[in-house]
Amino acid sequence: MNVFSNFQSIVKKEIEGMMDAAVLPAGLELDAIAAAPPREAGHGDIAINAAMVLAKQAKMPPRKIADALAERLRRDADVAAVEVAGPGFVNVALRDGFWHARLAEILATGTAYGASTIGAGARINVEFVSANPTGPLHVGHGRGAVFGDALARLLEKAGYQVTREYYINDAGGQIDALVRSLHFRYREACGEKPGIMPEGLYPGDYLFAVAEAFKVRDGTKWLNLPEATWFAPVRDFAIEQMMAMIRTDLDRLGIQFDVFFSERSLHAAGRVEAALTRLEQAGVIYTGVLEPPKGMVPEDWEPRPQTLFRATQFGDDVDRPLKKSDGSWTYFAADIAYHFDKIERGFPTLIDVWGADHGGYVKRVQAAIAALAGDKAELDVKICNMVRVLDQGVPVKMSKRSGEFVTLADVVDAVGKDVVRFIMLTRRNDAMLDFDLTKVLEQSRENPVFYVQYAHARARSVARRVAAEHPDFELAAPAWGQAPLARLGHAGELQLIKRLAHFPETVEAAARAHEPHRIAFYLYDLAGDFHSHWNLGNDDPALRFIVPGNRDLTFARLALVQGIATVIAAGLAVMGVAPVEEMR
RNA sequence: GCGCCCGUAGCUCAGUCGGAUAGAGCACCAGAUUCCUAAUCUGGGGGUCGUGGGUUCAAAUCCCGCCGGGCGCACCA
Numbered sequence A: 001m002n003v004f005s006n007f008q009s010i011v012k013k014e015i016e017g018m019m020d021a022a023v024l025p026a027g028l029e030l031d032a033i034a035a036a037p038p039r040e041a042g043h044g045d046i047a048i049n050a051a052m053v054l055a056k057q058a059k060m061p062p063r064k065i066a067d068a069l070a071e072r073l074r075r076d077a078d079v080a081a082v083e084v085a086g087p088g089f090v091n092v093a094l095r096d097g098f099w100h101a102r103l104a105e106i107l108a109t110g111t112a113y114g115a116s117t118i119g120a121g122a123r124i125n126v127e128f129v130s131a132n133p134t135g136p137l138h139v140g141h142g143r144g145a146v147f148g149d150a151l152a153r154l155l156e157k158a159g160y161q162v163t164r165e166y167y168i169n170d171a172g173g174q175i176d177a178l179v180r181s182l183h184f185r186y187r188e189a190c191g192e193k194p195g196i197m198p199e200g201l202y203p204g205d206y207l208f209a210v211a212e213a214f215k216v217r218d219g220t221k222w223l224n225l226p227e228a229t230w231f232a233p234v235r236d237f238a239i240e241q242m243m244a245m246i247r248t249d250l251d252r253l254g255i256q257f258d259v260f261f262s263e264r265s266l267h268a269a270g271r272v273e274a275a276l277t278r279l280e281q282a283g284v285i286y287t288g289v290l291e292p293p294k295g296m297v298p299e300d301w302e303p304r305p306q307t308l309f310r311a312t313q314f315g316d317d318v319d320r321p322l323k324k325s326d327g328s329w330t331y332f333a334a335d336i337a338y339h340f341d342k343i344e345r346g347f348p349t350l351i352d353v354w355g356a357d358h359g360g361y362v363k364r365v366q367a368a369i370a371a372l373a374g375d376k377a378e379l380d381v382k383i384c385n386m387v388r389v390l391d392q393g394v395p396v397k398m399s400k401r402s403g404e405f406v407t408l409a410d411v412v413d414a415v416g417k418d419v420v421r422f423i424m425l426t427r428r429n430d431a432m433l434d435f436d437l438t439k440v441l442e443q444s445r446e447n448p449v450f451y452v453q454y455a456h457a458r459a460r461s462v463a464r465r466v467a468a469e470h471p472d473f474e475l476a477a478p479a480w481g482q483a484p485l486a487r488l489g490h491a492g493e494l495q496l497i498k499r500l501a502h503f504p505e506t507v508e509a510a511a512r513a514h515e516p517h518r519i520a521f522y523l524y525d526l527a528g529d530f531h532s533h534w535n536l537g538n539d540d541p542a543l544r545f546i547v548p549g550n551r552d553l554t555f556a557r558l559a560l561v562q563g564i565a566t567v568i569a570a571g572l573a574v575m576g577v578a579p580v581e582e583m584r
Numbered sequence B: 001g002c003g004c005c006c007g008u009a010g011c012u013c014a015g016u017c018g019g020a021u022a023g024a025g026c027a028c029c030a031g032a033u034u035c036c037u038a039a040u041c042u043g044g045g046g047g048u049c050g051u052g053g054g055u056u057c058a059a060a061u062c063c064c065g066c067c068g069g070g071c072g073c074a075c076c077a
Helices: A003-020 A050-058 A062-073 A096-112 A139-157 A173-189 A206-218 A227-252 A263-268 A271-281 A331-344 A356-373 A408-415 A417-424 A448-469 A491-501 A503-513 A517-539 A551-575
Strands: A046-048 A079-085 A089-094 A123-127 A161-168 A259-262 A285-289 A305-309 A349-355 A378-384 A387-391 A433-436
Touching (some): A050 A062, A050 A089, A062 A079, A062 A089, A096 A551, A123 A139, A139 A161, A139 A349, A139 A408, A139 A551, A173 A206, A173 A227, A259 A263, A263 A331, A491 A503, A503 A517
Parallel strands (some): A349 A378
Antiparallel strands (some): A285 A305
16 A cells, blocks of 8 residues: 555545535645655654645635644544644644554565556556667666666556567667678688778677687688678678677676567668658658757768758757768668657657767657657656776776776676666666775675665574574464564554555655666665664663564564565565575 | 756765655764674764745745756767
């Protein structure tokens, strides 16, 4: 249960009742009414802003509305106390029994707890990574990969039907460079001495093995032939191998895609022409000459007529070219076709996850979607900012030119999949992220992965201990439904349950905002509450989870610990991280 | 020059649909260990929320102008 949206509807019903009873004038707009957790603990469990929101509309003083609402809410069986405070807040405190029922709900639901129906089964397409198949994934790709997958999991948890998609940029000049690079290495593998690799090709080590594999498959048959002869077979082999490599890297992060969509297939099937015909019919394509960007004229600028998309009509800054001077389509033209394809496949919501260097590309794609689909489809572009790789606080040098850079696989090797996934979600997607290879393995509160995992391990250690020392609890298969939860009356215990009960609300808000990092911060807070409460047992043995000689109390506290482990595991699952049973 | 993102404690960052006295970690200072993991916890000092206006009962949050930083800027992908 989302405690707050649940109570919000209770409040709205009461307001409607007040309108029916003519306590309030009829026809008030209720949308802005919110039931939210108050910042101050002293303000109860739920703060309601209804009186302030309605005061102007109803032409009544807020305190008067608040008093009347408070009076009605006091009749609710779950409500312990209602106070009117400040400018007209209605602060509600709920009975302990309500919170005990939330814990019972968690225990009955297991790690499915927090699942929501706000998505209502709507289809949503999340496109992420989409790295050019010209080399191994680097750490920046890893951030997009983790972000996209966690967002997909989050949306699934919130009731959406998600398609994970990877757009393969297997057409264009960068692929040509890859093909020539591979053929160069292939000649070397066959014993030729082609000399120094020409400018603009990919010098990285990873092509040696691919060239070797190509030689094993085809022998020397592609030597001493014109490029036109060997280009297609080398290209197909190269792309296949690069994608296999990329898929392996992603697999090691626990990421799988539903759809790999080839850019070349769009061209081959005439989909680019089809999409542009659509735009032509809409009258948003014309031939014109662009002005050079102000204050920054490119060296080789020359005014020339181009085929342009009238992007300015849909909020972009300038109109965008669709054809290169050699007559072939621009990348943007193909991308229009790709998004048109997604729209035609029936997704009302599209999400693209891009790197920071593509920020300037957002408006034109959104403009294209507006032109193609009107309001039938919307695109949210999530920009993942750069990752700085550090080692003990010192930046690790990366140079794409020399082919030396920290690959995603290197980092996964060094710190493990779960650490990579967690750390990538400890910042908002649009903030820069420092990834310190040493610090992420440290065992301290500074390191959120450790801190959260430690909380889970502690919870599990209590269970193990009880199983060993109190076999009468039958903890191999405890009947949590029998736990006497009413024994949980300590403020710290109730605080923990309240934190657990915030999880569904956190999932929904994160899903709505497309912000999976909120789950990581929530788990960090929950872990903090747990560690804090745990240590109260140092000073006061009566507060420990295991109370010798008090079976009921121990059983109830054990249920709380189980609830904590369950919610941590549920949150980690959204992040794609496995909870640990014990620390090593 | 234009567009997008960002600016919150000394540092790194949270801050929900606009909500009450703006939070956490690190660092600094002072404490807790016959105890289920002290790998942790408790307390303290530390803020013109870059800046100036505006909207609102209410602004870190929304709008506009400046200042500072990042990314990008026709025929690359």
